[in-house]
Amino acid sequence: xxxxxxxxxxxxxxxxxxxxxxxxxxxxxxxxxxxxxxxxxxxxxxxxxxxxxxxxxxxxxxxxxxxxxxxxxxxxxxxxxxxxxxxxxxxxxxxxxxxxxxxxxxxxxxxxxxxxxxxxxxxxxxxxxxxxxxxxxxxxxxxxxxxxxxxxxxxxxxxxxxxxxxxxxxxxxxxxxxxxxxxxxxxxxxxxxxxxxxxxxxxxxxxxxxxxxxxxxxxxxxxxxxxxxxxxxxxxxxxxxxxxxxxxxxxxxxxxxxxxxxxxxxxxxxxxxxxxxxxxxxxxxxxxxxxxxxxxxxxxxxxxxxxxxxxxxxxxxxxxxxxxxxxxxxxxxxxxxxxxxxxxxxxxxxxxxxx
Amino acid sequence: xxxxxxxxxxxxxxxxxxxxxxxxxxxxxxxxxxxxxxxxxxxxxxxxxxxxxxxxxxxxxxxxxxxxxxxxxxxxxxxxxxxxxxxxxxxxxxxxxxxxxxxxxxxxxxxxxxxxxxxxxxxxxxxxxxxxxxxxxxxxxxxxxxxxxxxxxxxxxxxxxxxxxxxxxxxxxxxxxxxxxxxxxxxxxxxxxxxxxxxxxxxxxxxxxxxxxxxxxxxxxxxxxxxxxxxxxxxxxxxxxxxxxxxxxxxxxxxxxxxxxxxxxxxxxxxxxxxxxxxxxxxxxxxxxxxxxxxxxxxxxxxxxxxxxxxxxxxxxxxxxxxxxxxxxxxxxxxxxxxxxxxxxxxxxxxxxxx
DNA sequence: CTGTTAGCGCTTTCAT
DNA sequence: ATGAAAGCGCTAACAG
Numbered sequence: 062x063x064x065x066x067x068x069x070x071x072x073x074x075x076x077x078x079x080x081x082x083x084x085x086x087x088x089x090x091x092x093x094x095x096x097x098x099x100x101x102x103x104x105x106x107x108x109x110x111x112x113x114x115x116x117x118x119x120x121x122x123x124x125x126x127x128x129x130x131x132x133x134x135x136x137x138x139x140x141x142x143x144x145x146x147x148x149x150x151x152x153x154x155x156x157x158x159x160x161x162x163x164x165x166x167x168x169x170x171x172x173x174x175x176x177x178x179x180x181x182x183x184x185x186x187x188x189x190x191x192x193x194x195x196x197x198x199x200x201x202x203x204x205x206x207x208x209x210x211x212x213x214x215x216x217x218x219x220x221x222x223x224x225x226x227x228x229x230x231x232x233x234x235x236x237x238x239x240x241x242x243x244x245x246x247x248x249x250x251x252x253x254x255x256x257x258x259x260x261x262x263x264x265x266x267x268x269x270x271x272x273x274x275x276x277x278x279x280x281x282x283x284x285x286x287x288x289x290x291x292x293x294x295x296x297x298x299x300x301x302x303x304x305x306x307x308x309x310x311x312x313x314x315x316x317x318x319x320x321x322x323x324x325x326x327x328x329x330x331x332x333x334x335x336x337x338x339x340x341x342x343x344x345x346x347x348x349x350x351x352x353x354x355x356x357x358x359x360x361x362x363x364x365x366x367x368x369x370x371x372x373x374x375x376x377x378x379x380x381x382x383x384x385x386x387x388x389x390x391x392x393x394x395x396x397x398x399x400x401x402x403x404x405x406x407x408x409x410x411x412x413x414x415x416x
Numbered sequence: 417x418x419x420x421x422x423x424x425x426x427x428x429x430x431x432x433x434x435x436x437x438x439x440x441x442x443x444x445x446x447x448x449x450x451x452x453x454x455x456x457x458x459x460x461x462x463x464x465x466x467x468x469x470x471x472x473x474x475x476x477x478x479x480x481x482x483x484x485x486x487x488x489x490x491x492x493x494x495x496x497x498x499x500x501x502x503x504x505x506x507x508x509x510x511x512x513x514x515x516x517x518x519x520x521x522x523x524x525x526x527x528x529x530x531x532x533x534x535x536x537x538x539x540x541x542x543x544x545x546x547x548x549x550x551x552x553x554x555x556x557x558x559x560x561x562x563x564x565x566x567x568x569x570x571x572x573x574x575x576x577x578x579x580x581x582x583x584x585x586x587x588x589x590x591x592x593x594x595x596x597x598x599x600x601x602x603x604x605x606x607x608x609x610x611x612x613x614x615x616x617x618x619x620x621x622x623x624x625x626x627x628x629x630x631x632x633x634x635x636x637x638x639x640x641x642x643x644x645x646x647x648x649x650x651x652x653x654x655x656x657x658x659x660x661x662x663x664x665x666x667x668x669x670x671x672x673x674x675x676x677x678x679x680x681x682x683x684x685x686x687x688x689x690x691x692x693x694x695x696x697x698x699x700x701x702x703x704x705x706x707x708x709x710x711x712x713x714x715x716x717x718x719x720x721x722x723x724x725x726x727x728x729x730x731x732x733x734x735x736x737x738x739x740x741x742x743x744x745x746x747x748x749x750x751x752x753x754x755x756x757x758x759x760x761x762x763x764x765x766x767x768x769x770x771x
Numbered sequence: 772c773t774g775t776t777a778g779c780g781c782t783t784t785c786a787t
Numbered sequence: 788a789t790g791a792a793a794g795c796g797c798t799a800a801c802a803g
Contacts, residue, residue, distance in 0.1 A: 079492070080551055080578065082795090082796055082797085083796065083797065083798095084796080092773075092774090093773065093774045093775080094774090094796090094797080094798090095773070095774060095775080095798080096772090096773060096774080098797070098798060099773090099798095102798085106772095107772065107773080108772060108773075109772070112772080112773085124576055124577070124578070126548075126549060126550055126551040126577065127549075127550050127551060127796090127797080128489075128550075128551045128552075128795090128796050128797075129485075129488075129494070129550050129551060129552030130484075130485040130486075130488035130489040130494060130552070130795085130796075130797090131485075131489055131779090131795075131796030131797035131798085132796075132797050132798075133484075133485035133779090133797090134483075134485040134486055134489050134778090134779045134780065134781085134795090134796080134797070135778080135779050135796080135797045135798050135799085136779080136797080136798070136799095137434070137779065137780095139484070139485065141533070141552075143531075151519060151520075151523050151735070152515075152516065152519050152735065153519055153522075153523075154509065154515035154516075154518055154519045155512075155515065155519075155718070157510075160507075160509035160510065160515055161507070161509075163509055163534070164506060164507050164508055164509045164510075164536060165506075167508075167534055167535060167536060168506050168508075168536060171535050171536075171537070171545070171546055174546065175546075176498075176533045176535065176546050176547065176552065177533065177534050177535065178496070178531045178532065178533055178534075179518070179522055179532050179533075179534045180522060180526050180531065180532065181519060181522060181523060181526075182526070190526070191526055191529065191530075191531050192531065193481075194481060194482075195481055195482050195483075195484050196435055196481040196482060196483045196484060197483075197484030197485070197496075197531065221479055222479070222481065223435065223479070307718065308718065308721050308722075334718070334719070334722075337719075337722050338722075341722070341724060344724070363510070363662065363663065363689070364689070364692075364719050364722060366663050367663075367689075367692050367693075367696070367719060367722045367723065368722065369696060369699070369724055380506070380507065437779090437780055437781085438780065438781065438782095439780080447789075447790085448789065448790045448791075449780090449781080449782095449790085449791095450782080450783095450789070450790060450791085451788090451789060451790080453781070453782060454782095454789090457782085462788065462789080463788060463789075464788070467788080467789085482780090482781080483779090483780055483781075485779085485780075485781090486779075486780030486781035486782090486795090487780075487781050487782075488781090488795090489779090489780080489781070489794090489795045489796060489797085490780080490781045490782050490783080490794080490795055491781080491782070491783095491795080492795065492796095
């Protein structure tokens with residue numbers, strides 16, 4: 062019989078004040094730890110009202126908060142989801158598309174008792190990322206950027222973790238069975254914008270995309286081409302790269318292109334930010350929008366209307382995407398498998414003054 | 417002597433495939449778990465090269481990833497930090513100020529082996545928030561909005577958790593000793609903008625702030641007033657509320673105010689988004705900026721230059737704030753106390769064309 | 772209704 | 788240089 066008071070947990074005494082445990086609450090309420098656990102977990106039918114009350118006052122007296130690691134260890138469930146954003150820039154939350162997805166996902170998970178672990182990371186260092194090296198969550202979510210080969214490498218790397226995986230904005234059916242891909246209809250949205258431009262008389266189109274190829278951008282380019290398809294001989298298309306896609310790069314790229322090759326009669330910008338930069342540069346250059354040249358944006362997050370004239374664009378369901386993706390993921394955790402492996406959400410055409 | 421193979425951990429078999437543990441790796445490498453643990457933790461001097469190699473191949477053979485909950489439980493450290501964003505709107509990441517802080521914080525923590533748990537929450541439900549109810553992180557970070565009394569209540573609630581606390585954009589010295597507050601010099605920035613406007617001849621000023629009082633906005637209003645101070649009799653100031661601060665609300669509020677009370681000769685907007693909405697409305701209304709009326713923004717995140725004319729504004733060190741705050745917090749976790757309790761970062765005046 | 776036992780995966784301590 | 792034991796806080800299973 063070991064005297065339990067003689068225990069010498071020196072490692073555990075490193076902490077200044079250890080936060081209260083079930084045992085401490087149990088001692089104060091003069092019940093066993095199991096009874097306290099039952100109170101904490103709402104199994105009120107297992108005890109008398111008197112006991113429950115005594116335990117509850119002990120809980121609030123010491124402000125007991127359940128230690129996640131004990132529970133997780135015991136249940137082999139972390140009640141946490143990792144969201145990995147692969148972006149070469151440290152400002153991995155700069156795009157409102159991403160923040161809307163993250164907000165939707167985080168809110169949904171929070172309501173359901175799961176926390177969201179957020180990490181931005183470059184593709185090169187993805188194998189060093191905490192969420193990959195350590196096993197601290199129940200599943201991964203992934204938002205990718207970069208060339209197709211880079212994204213493929215990232216996908217395979219994350220898939221090696223053998224955890225459920227939710228991929229945003231990219232098809233991923235071939236990575237395994239425990240994967241779900243959710244994205245918006247970039248193809249359809251881009252096609253719709255293109256048809257709209259052609260209807261308005263544009264024949265000499267340009268897409269203005271950042272150098273870093275997000276999968277959604279590739280999808281949009283395909284959408285543009287498919288809409289042009291039937292009119293291939295009457296409609297011309299060039300691709301202009303606008304560097305990082307920020308204000309300065311976009312304007313510089315456009316200036317250089319105009320110099321070398323002249324201007325198209327319509328520009329499909331990769332997103333609203335790029336569209337606005339282009340629009341402003343054109344007007345400074347003496348062009349009238351939409352009279353001389355038409356411009357479209359993409360995604361419509363608040364500042365699509367900052368420009369003058371207001372952009373014609375396409376509304377993105379990014380917030381819903383986070384939410385729906387989260388629901389699908391928890392469904393997977395509870396049932397053992399994904400109900401769907403591919404989800405595509407519709408976008409909404411939104412006409413402005415720039416076309 | 418219990419036969420260990422007779423164990424019946426049915427609860428642990430719920431999982432389809434349990435991820436590999438130290439024990440499994442140890443068995444494959446024919447060493448004890450301690451040796452594997454030593455390899456994982458880089459204590460290479462404790463073993464022969466041969467042993468190390470055998471263990472390392474076993475590790476990569478099964479793709480072993482350390483289970484965070486076991487480690488956390490044993491070490492009484494979670495290696496995770498919670499970031500709570502108190503916002504009545506579900507789009508708690510809508511403001512680029514916040515996303516920059518979060519990105520800076522997350523990147524810094526990630527490099528140092530800590531994960532970032534992100535949660536948005538309304539003030540009313542803060543007591544239900546996962547990060548508050550459960551003890552799953554080593555510290556809290558807090559970004560607040562709302563009236564002073566609401567913020568105070570939130571602060572007290574979070575402080576009850578008795579964990580180290582890093583508060584962004586709000587003084588918090590009176591909440592306890594285990595708290596650090598980090599913010600930008602909103603007061604100074606606003607004062608500088610105000611002096612600039614007055615120098616350019618403005619005498620009839622308005623601040624255009626959203627209804628929801630973020631602490632930084634209060635600070636900016638005080639900055640404006642302090643700059644006016646010495647000229648109180650020559651300079652007039654009104655406060656215009658612009659509802660949620662989004663595009664539509666801002667323009668509606670401005671229209672209503674103009675109708676009732678006419679227009680000031682300078683507007684200090686609460687941020688760049690509001691400034692741009694105001695600027696566009698004024699131009700549509702036939703006013704020339706800056707000739708008839710001058711406008712300033714605040715924070716300068718990318719789209720400050722979207723407007724035409726470009727906004728005069730103030731650059732926010734939001735990303736650095738996240739990073740420096742994170743450093744201060746880890747320092748606290750390692751040393752047992754905060755080195756500093758108040759950190760104020762400078763902002764940078766950035767002249768545009770709107771003043 | 773309440774309590775006891777065992778063990779989740781890990782790392783510190785101590786023994787070999 | 789390597790291993791055995793103990794226990795962090797929690798909950799399923801079972802016993803009373």
